[in-house]
Amino acid sequence: MFSLFPKLQSLYKLQLTGLSSQLGWYVIQLGVTFISSLWLIWHLDDSHWGSISLLVSYHGLFSVFSGIWLKDWTIKAIVEGRKVEPILGSVAFMAVLLSVLGFVVCGLSFRGFFPQYSFLKNLIWVQAGNLLTTPFHVVYFYFDAIKKPYLINQVNAYYAICAGICKVICVEIKPFSFSVFLWLQLGCSLGLVLVYCWLVKREGLGLQKWQIHWQLVQEMCKGAWSVFVSKIIGLVQSKMDVLLLASLLNLADTGRYSSALRLVEASYFVPVLLFTHQYPRMIEAKRMSETLFLKQMRQYFQISLGTSIVLVVMMWVGAPMLERILGVKQLTWLIVGISGNLVFYMLDMARSSFLFTNNLTHLMIPIQVISCLLGVCFSYLLVPHWGIYGAILSAWITGIWQCWLSNYIFRETRFIPSLICSKPYFMA
Secondary structure, eight states: OTTHHHHHHHHHHHHHTTTHHHHHHHHHHHHHHHHHHHHHHHHSOHHHHHHHHHHHHHHHHTGGGGTGGGHHHHHHHHHTTOOHHHHHHHHHHHHHHHHHHHHHHHHHHHHHHOGGGGGGTTHHHHHHGGGGGGGGGHHHHHHHHTTOHHHHHHHHHHHHHHHHHHHHHHHHSSSOOHHHHHHHHHHHHHHHHHHHHHHHHHTTOOGGGOOOOHHHHHHHHHHHHHHHHHHHHHHHHHHHHHHHHHHHSOHHHHHHHHHHHHHHHGGGHHHHHHHHHHHHHHHHHHHHOHHHHHHHHHHHHHHHHHHHHHHHHHHHHHHHHHHHHHOOTTHHHHHHHHHTHHHHHHHHHHHHHHHHHTTOGGGHHHHHHHHHHHHHHHHHHHHHHHTHHHHHHHHHHHHHHHHTGGGGTSGGGTTHHHHHHSOOTTTO
16 A cells, blocks of 8 residues: 555656656747737637637648658657668658648638638738748757757747747737737748758758658658558647638637647647657667556557646646636636547647557547547537537547547557556556
């Protein structure tokens, strides 16, 4: 009985080993992003905030074209000891081609899907310009693979500070200008690219050393195509609530929903931090033994579940105070409903590490397709009658399917629910 507490302490010590240098910069980045979001929600009316959320969400649909789908393939290839220069060059080449395609399609298609918001048709091009800066995030993948993510975290924290200051300045300038706001954010993204290039050059891997190997390009297309498709479907699923609200309701309701969503998403750095820390370790454990791999997977699942529950309770407690400060109607109930998605998100992130490590990414496609279809169908059924609460209920139904029920479809994943519900490993 008394041995529980030392084991419980060792659990968090094990999970946080190597994270101390990252955690400080993550906290800074989180804090600045959170404060700037609060400032925008506080000073902008629901319609203005809804317009920004619509542009950001629609642009986000096309972020997969920037090459983020190649992150896991890149990390795995570098961890396995393959030559770095061809990997960086080939991944960047693919990302540049796809980001240009995404930029064009994003700008041209917006007017067709949202003709009622014609005043945003030119601004979407500025927002979509951020896609052209993301191919160089392959540098981010490299530092994750060599277990130096703290450098990127430090840079991202400074970027968040600069972007946050720009947001505050734009809001304080009256009247508020959408174009100035979006151009300043694009400038911050360009600055981030320059710093990434400087960091990789300091490692002796300047852009002039990057090489394009067609064999690698073909290999990554074959090895990561399923991730690409699942990422597209996942992005549609994650953004469709805001997009459907803007389409079915109005920008004011979209703004209120987006306010709660942005506050909840401030906690999403936690699952990203855990995944960044754990994924390389999962690869190493898999190479050593299957028993060690399953043991670490159980640890990862259980700490993800426990951490998400703690965060959700904290958001429930703080929601009334945020509603009083920000003056957003129904914010408390919106946060209570949307925060439940964090549990689904963290469990799904943990399962992703299992699928990536075992080359089972093809299983993600049917799971994501069904999740997306469920989300769209239930949104169209519930949102017209229940408004923004219908969108929350639709997200809950989709989340329960995606992170739990979908495991029972495939033989390879049927053991995952029992792994999560097994005796906590720190008590074993």
